[in-house]
Amino acid sequence: MKHLTRLLSLLILVSAAVFFASCGGDDGDDKTPEETQLDKLKGTWTLTESSVQFDGAGDDRFDGSALKLTFSGNYSAGGKYSYAVTSSSQVNASPWPSGGSWKFGSPVTSSIVRLDSELDGSADVTVAYTLSADSKTLTVQFTYAGSGYVVGRTESVGGPWEFVFTK
Template identity: 35%
Template sequence: MFKFELNAETMKMMRVLSLVVVAGAFLTFTGCKKGGSDPKPITEVQFNKLNKTWKVQSVTFDNTDRTSEYTAANFQLVIGGTVNAATYTTSGRPFPSPWKGSGTWTFGANPETQIIRDKDTADALNLTYAVTESTLTISFQFSGTGYTSRTESVQGPWVFTFTL
């Protein structure tokens, strides 16, 4: 049938060809990066965006502008701590306010949009948020009496917008 002769010249060509194939395979596989570093968990990414001192830019309560009350008092929200032990402190709160002076928070079911303020306490409150590198918007439905000695109502929907 088929007759195939291996002479010296054919052997040299096969050796060179096999070296080229091996070298090509080696370069292909060494050029590929491994999976790389694992991406950061979304809670860590979001915490790093939130972990700042935020200055109030605008406030609405029950669709009424209340910005002047909060800017006059220089209201600030400081988010700190760690991903697993997150804290908040406020300063410049007008009276009454839906904000305590300080407390803890944790991410809700969707860490990209939900925070639970003071979870597992009588003051627990679900917050919805949106954050960019320089703006934070928090909205919530407050049902308490406020955190001051006055009794003016603070029950209802609130929207706070903060900047750096």
């Protein structure tokens, strides 16, 4: 009887060890919030036609421009990433440079900082963003206080902007 009790105790210990060894293991998918958001933002976003608001009213200067916003870069903690803005036609006075660097703001789930200071010494632009539940629609809002990024002319586009992009 003594041997049966010891054998049963040993069996329980071995079973517990096997159970705990196979549970809760690290499967390598532990991403930081910044890395998760970068994965959602990376790629090319296309401006939804007639979805631009400037100073609270619709703005049609981007209609027909096929404006695209592309986020790229590889994750690094607190890192800087790249963006590019392209269009099929020149837009007269835009608050978007043709490209540059950005980093996450706070909180990373709804804020990025466009590093305009690295482009031309102007102030960096904090951009609030919202992703739809399926991560297919990106809404960005920011207040711009500079001149329009246009070749050959300078026109002020200062004020609050909202853009809606789809992926």
